[in-house]
Amino acid sequence: MRNERVQKNYVDYGFGFPVVFGKVRMVKVEGEWAPDIDYGLAEKCVIQAIPNKPGPLTGNQVRFIRLHFNMTLTRFGERFGVSHVAVKKWEDKGEDRTGMRWAIEKDLRLFVLKQVNVDANDFVKLYDGLEQKLPPDPYIIRFRSGSGSKPAEPVWIAA
């Protein structure tokens, strides 16, 4: 019996929102199928892609950002000038947009970009891009097929 197969598209919800992986190797381990994905690398790619999301951030994406940087509700709230209750309210929106003020969302995206060590040009480019009003459509991250368990560059696609 085969203990390995390739799945053309695999939708992962482990980060709290859908991330699509192309050509994922599925392995049978302890009698159960498991996708062989390098989640550590995927997490790094997703956090790098977040600032450039074409649509507003959702509650689950804000939560992902906060937990990626290992920040409590209180610490995150202090960083963005709001209470921990306000942060909780954003996150409780789940798959819907947070409803946070656009000035804060811009700050949040620039904060993420700074943390992931981009160069100054990328920073300025994103800042200019964020001056435009974002479209309301939902977007999801898609990784095109990578090699083995390594995902390739992620792109945002309209859901």
Added chain:
Amino acid sequence: MPREKGPPKKADLLKEVRRLVASGYYLETRHAQHRMRSRGITRMEVYHVLRSGQHEEKRDVFKSEHGSWNYAIRGKTLDKDKELRVIVAITQELGKEAALVVTAINVT
């Protein structure tokens, strides 16, 4: 009911699990992913519990069909608003040792 006997457990489970997670030798079964989603548990929370939780030895279960132990690790999330039990196996089936998350449960 007498406990099912099995091979010896990992001597230093937490250290081993943390080493595997940090090295990227980490897998989740599809079943675990479905359960995590339906229970509102994210991977970031599971990571946190695996890194900071305690081994709940009395909840370990020997799976005779696979000849291996499912270990229970219990801990709080970063915000301390939830307590989780993560069931994890150390598998060698891929030719390398990896931490395999079998399921995750809210215990509060």
